[in-house]
Amino acid sequence: MIDLHVHLSGSLRPTTIINYAREKRISLPTYDAALLGEYLKAPEHCQNLNEFYDLCDMTDWVLQDRRAIRQSMMELVQDLDSQGILYAEVRFSPSECTLDGLRQGDAVTAALEGLEWGMKNSRNIRVNLILCIIQKMNEHEAFETLVEVKKHLRKGVCGLDLLLDESLYETDIYDWLFSLIKEEYIPFTVHAGQYNTQSIKKAIRNGAQRISQSIHILDDEELLEDIIRRKVVVELCPSSNVKLGVVESYSTHPVRQLFDRGVRVCLGADRLRVSGATLQEEYDNLQKYLGFTPAEIYKMNQNAAKGAFLSQMEKDRLQFDLFEANKAIVDKE
Numbered sequence: 560m561i562d563l564h565v566h567l568s569g570s571l572r573p574t575t576i577i578n579y580a581r582e583k584r585i586s587l588p589t590y591d592a593a594l595l596g597e598y599l600k601a602p603e604h605c606q607n608l609n610e611f612y613d614l615c616d617m618t619d620w621v622l623q624d625r626r627a628i629r630q631s632m633m634e635l636v637q638d639l640d641s642q643g644i645l646y647a648e649v650r651f652s653p654s655e656c657t658l659d660g661l662r663q664g665d666a667v668t669a670a671l672e673g674l675e676w677g678m679k680n681s682r683n684i685r686v687n688l689i690l691c692i693i694q695k696m697n698e699h700e701a702f703e704t705l706v707e708v709k710k711h712l713r714k715g716v717c718g719l720d721l722l723l724d725e726s727l728y729e730t731d732i733y734d735w736l737f738s739l740i741k742e743e744y745i746p747f748t749v750h751a752g753q754y755n756t757q758s759i760k761k762a763i764r765n766g767a768q769r770i771s772q773s774i775h776i777l778d779d780e781e782l783l784e785d786i787i788r789r790k791v792v793v794e795l796c797p798s799s800n801v802k803l804g805v806v807e808s809y810s811t812h813p814v815r816q817l818f819d820r821g822v823r824v825c826l827g828a829d830r831l832r833v834s835g836a837t838l839q840e841e842y843d844n845l846q847k848y849l850g851f852t853p854a855e856i857y858k859m860n861q862n863a864a865k866g867a868f869l870s871q872m873e874k875d876r877l878q879f880d881l882f883e884a885n886k887a888i889v890d891k892e
């Protein structure tokens with residue numbers, strides 16, 4: 560399996576949160592790892608976005624020094640490896656690690672060290688980082704993140720993610736960002752289309768080859784055809800989509816229709832602890848609720864390999880590894 564959409568925020572091990580809470584004398588609702596694991600899982604239908612993101616914040620306060628970032632990143636790589644993932648692109652927001660004075664550059668260096676350690680202490684997973692520019696950042700912080708992407712591009716960082724306010728895509732407020740991304744040839748993906756189609760249109764017009772959580776594509780036939788023609792890869796995280804209320808249930812999730820229409824869709828686990836499902840469980844749910852076959856799931860992972868922010872040679876290698884891992888399914892076809 561390949562996961563192009565998993566955030567470090569919301570994916571930390573409960574034991575790590577507890578250890579750092581004790582060290583920093585921060586109070587937690589429980590100090591029992593199993594109970595904290597349950598507490599971190601967002602309810603099936605959150606009342607509002609805050610309910611979901613407040614749980615992510617509970618993991619983020621840990622990430623305020625280099626040691627914690629390094630350890631958390633290493634553990635996430637190992638967790639993904641133990642779930643049978645061959646390649647992952649982990650999203651990391653360095654601007655959320657600066658509450659105690661850490662600089663974004665130091666946060667990124669620590670995350671890259673954790674990534675290296677994680678890969679060295681895993682079976683065969685390969686991981687790159689995607690740095691995130693998020694809604695609550697100011698322009699200066701966003702620019703700083705962009706500089707970090709540029710500095711480490713193809714050296715552990717493979718691209719950028721924009722997690723911005725979808726309602727503002729109609730304005731020109733983010734235009735400077737898109738211009739810089741284009742000028743610097745930075746591969747990027749955008750959280751777009753969770754609430755409207757304008758954000759998707761703007762992202763694609765500005766060269767996004769991947770978009771995330773784009774539930775609303777089916778609202779606009781012309782846009783749908785454009786996405787198919789441009790071979791844009793669409794990353795979806797059904798558990799989060801349901802919990803955040805952008806989709807009513809697994810059985811009504813648009814992933815089936817998008818796949819059937821020929822959109823290059825793939826799945827991601829999003830936030831392991833808060834979304835509450837591994838990538839395997841996400842794919843199992845597709846089989847259970849939407850009748851996906853193992854061959855169709857293999858195809859979705861091939862879509863992910865096509866959309867990975869890697870060189871063509873690396874993508875070919877990944878397709879080969881994927882083929883080897885899915886030989887039983889291929890032979891059956």
Ligand SMILES: [Zn+2]
Pocket residue numbers: 564566750771829
């Ligand atoms: Zn996301």
